[in-house]
Amino acid sequence: MNKSTGSITDNLDTEKTVGNVFADDAKMSMRNVNVFYSDKQAIKNVSLDLARNQVTALIGPSGCGKSTFLRCLNRMNDTIDICRVEGSLLLDGDDIYHKKMDPVLLRARVGxxxxxxxPFPKSIFDNVAYGPKIHGLATHKDDLEEIVVTSLQRAGLFEEVKDRLNASGTGLSGGQQQRLCIARTIAVSPEVILMDEPASALDPIATAVIEELIDELKEKYTIAIVTHSMQQAARISQTTAYFHMGNLVEVGLTDQIFTNPAHKLTENYITGRFG
Known part of the structure; x- marks a missing residue:
């Protein structure tokens, strides 16, 4: 395959994304998404699908827009007054920016x-129980306990904390705290989990545990992860999307992106020539 030519300063605004942005079984579908912070455009006409029960990795140099795009998917950008999002963003065909869409309920579906x-400055138990309580997912104490235990088990943490559920969540190690946050996220039965550099603050052993957990979670959830680690993207994702200066340059199967990228910018990034 001939690679698109050009330098880092290519005018990508007029280029089409290389690769297939359409998933055969899309859980979320984004089309022609533009994001502005006041008059500055951070995301430029991005179209991308998140395939059901797969991990999609968003990679690219710092400041390329991948975290901004991720925050569009559960309307976290709503909390920024000067931020404006345009385009179509669908979850199972539902417009997540429709005026009738409750952002709080959306964030339960897209954690x-x-x-x-x-972690909250609460006990381990209360950290996980918080979401189910406020969303009314458990009417009885036994139901709540079952949700907490199941969530901690799915996050691979229960065996380590089962004898100290009343201890503070902030007293756990960094890797345990991150798994507690994952347990807290899945306790409200989300459909999609967004992860923004979830292992960047962790040591290699804790990172490996989180990566194994992500691989297991995809059996039940659709996952999108922003990562600066190309090795991590290669290990855990099935699809990879490369962002550059607010543009989605290339998207495809992870193996293809890392072994035979179609765009010169992608090749330059994954071979370490810039970024």
Whole structure:
């Protein structure tokens, strides 16, 4: 395959994304998404699908827009007054920016795990129980306990904390805190999990645990992850999307992106020539 030519300063605004942005079984479909911070455009006409029960990795140099795009998917950008999102963003065919869409309920369906673990200053049990309580998912104490235990098990944390569920979540190690945050996210039965650099603050052992967990979680959830680690993207994702200066340059099967990228910009990034 001939690679698109050009330098880092290519005018990508007029180029089409290389690769197939359409998934055969899309859980979320984004078309012609533009994001502005006041008069500055951060995302430029991006179209991308998240395939059901797969991991999609968003890669690219710092400031390329991948985290901004991720935050569009559960309307976290709504919290920024100067931010404006345009385009079509669908979850199972539902417009997530429709005026009748409740952002709080949307964020229960599309959960998010952040770069730095952020457990609440509550017990381990109450961290996980918080979401089910406020969303009315458990009417009895036994139901709530079952949700907490199941969520901690799915996050691979239960065996480590089962004897201290009343201890503070902030007293756990960094890797345990991140798994607690994942348990808290899945406790409200989301359909999609967004992860923004979930292992960047962790040591290699904790990172490996998180990566194994992500591989297991995709059996039940659709996952999109922003990562600066190309090795991590190659290990855990089935689809990879490369962003550059607010543009989606290339998207495709992860193996293809890393072994035979179609665009010169993608090749330059994954071979370490810039980024």
């Amino acid at each position: 998010m795990v952040f770069q730095k673990p952020n």
